[in-house]
Amino acid sequence: MTDTSNDLIAEIGELRDNGTGVTGVVVSAVDGLLVAADTGDRVDGECLSALAAAVLGLAHRAGAATGRDALRWSAARYGDGYLVVRPVGDMGVLTLLGGKDMDLARLEGQCEQAVRRIDRLLTAPRTPAAHR
Secondary structure, rough: OOOHHHHHHHHHHHHHHHHEEEEEEEEEOOOOOOEEEEOOOOOHHHHHHHHHHHHHHHHHHHHHHHHOOOOEEEEEOOOOEEEEEEEEEEOEEEEEOOOOOOOHHHHHHHHHHHHHHHHHHHHHOOOOOOOO
């Protein structure tokens, strides 16, 4: 695992632990490939990554078709919680799972810095991991 990977795991763990009502976090590429997940055993991170990328793509298209500007996030509310999908720069997708107590307004503010840090981690130059 590279330093960048460790930093990304730490970032999503912090978001999960400190985000208001957040129960799981997935970071994926815009093509739907899983980059990192902190969801426990109850969620298939690879499947959710692909679905979240599709949700993001549809939200972008719907916004363009209706004359909206830049997409901030797309949310779905279920009987027992939320699914929130956010773009991360041009390359990533952040998916947040939450319970009924997820506070979307507060979460938006909490996510801003995390999204910028995740974007920097996703776009950081890759260096080969040192072998020991």
